[in-house]
Amino acid sequence: MANLCIKPARSGQQLICLNRKHTFLVRLSTRFYSSESDKVVTIGSVKKTISVPKNPELVPKSYLPKSIPKETMKDLKWMMQKDILGQDIFLLGRPGPLRRTLAQQYLELTQREMEYVSLSRDTTESDLKQRREISGGTAHYMDQSAVKAATEGRILVLEGIEKVERNVLPVLNNLLENREMHLEDGRLLIPAQRYDSLLADHGKEVLDEWRLVRVSEDFRVIALGLPVPKYVGSPLDPPLRSRFQARDVKHLPFGQQLDVLEKIAPNVDKETLSQILSFSHTLLTEESSGLGLPDFPIENLPRSISLLNSLPELSHYDLLTRLYPYKLFLAQDGQKSVQDTLQTFHIHPSQSSQYMSVDSVSFSSAKPNLA
Secondary structure, rough: OOEEEEOOOOOOOOOOEEEOOOOOOOOOOOHHHHHOOOOEEEEEOOEEEOOOOOHHHHHOOOOOOOOOOOOHHHHHHHHEEEEHOOOOOEEOOOOOOOOHHHHHHHHHHOOOEEEEEEOOOOOHHHHOOEEEEEEOEEEEEEEEEHHHHHHHHHHHHEEEEHOOOOOHHHHHHHHHOOOOEEEEOOOEEEEHHHHHHHHHOOOOHHHHHOEEEEEEEEEEEEEEEOOOOOOOOOOOOOOOOOOEEEEEEEOOHHHHHHHHHHOOOOOHHHHHHHHHHHHHOOOOOHHHHHHOOOOHHHHHHHHHHHHHHHHOOOOOOHHHHHHHHHHHOOOOOHHHHHHHHHHHHHOOOOOOOOOOOOOOOOOOOOOOOOO
C-alpha cells in the first residue's frame, strides 16, 4: 500500500512516515515555520515540497487523524497529484462534512492557507470579489476571499457550488480558466505568467499605473458540491464543469470503518459494532435510496460510538434512532422498511429503558436554603 511520508528537504533530518503498521501523528512544531526547515510530503510516488506559510493561523489544524485510513490516503494522493499539475479540484459526494474534512486534511498536510466561501442562492459577485465598507467615515473597497486567495497564493474552498445563481458563474469561470478577474476598484487580476512578462518589458511602476495585479501561481480552487439531480441543486454548466478535475468522495469501506470504530470504542464488542455499522451502510445503498429513505448520517457514527463506549447500558436502538429518527420524517411504509432493516441486524428497542421525567418547573427569587 502507499506510504505517506513527511521529511525535511535537507539531508540528515528525520523522516516521518504514515503507514498501516507504523503511524506517527504529524504535529507542527515551531521549527516548522523556519525558512530553513521546508519539508517534503510523499504519498507513494507523489512528492510535494511544503512551503512555509506566511499566515499559520489560516492553515487548518487537528483534522489529520492519528491513523489515516487507506481510502483517505488514496484521496489525499489524488489531490496532491492535481495540485502539483496546477489543476483545480471538484469533490463530489453525499451531504455531510466528509468532503470539507478531506479538503481541510489536505491543507493541513501540505500546510496551505485556506480561504472559505459558503455559496448559496443569495451569493453575489460582491461576496467573491469586493465589498464596499465604511472605515473612518470613508467608503473603501475591501477584497473578499476569492481575491485574497488569488493574490496571496492560497487555496479557495467553495462549498455548495451547485446552489449558486447563474449570474455568478461567469465570474468563477473566468477565474478558473484564465485566472483573470475585474475588480470594482478598477484593478485587474491577471495570471502570473502574463504579469511577469509585462513586468520584464515595462517595469512595476507602469503595471501599477495600469492597475494590474498578479495572481499567484500557487492559487488553487477546491469546490465542494453534491451530485445533481440525485440531490437538490442546479447542475453545473459544461464550460464551468470542464475547468475542474472531479472526484467522487465516498465514505470508508466497511472493513476500514470497522477498524476505526474499534479504536474509538475498545469497550464495545466487535459484533455490536458490526451490527450497527451494517445497518448504517444498508441505509446508504441504492436499494434504500430507491425506497425513498434519506441517507444515514454515517459521519456522526464515531461520536455516537464513543458515547456507547462510555455508557455501555445505552440501548443500540436508542443510539441509532438518535442519529436517524425515522419515525419523525418517514411515512408508514418508510418506517416499516427501517424497522425490517433493524430486525435483520437484530437491533430491537430496549424493554428496560428508563427515562427521567420532570413534572413541573418553578422559579423563585429567594436564595435557596443551603443548610
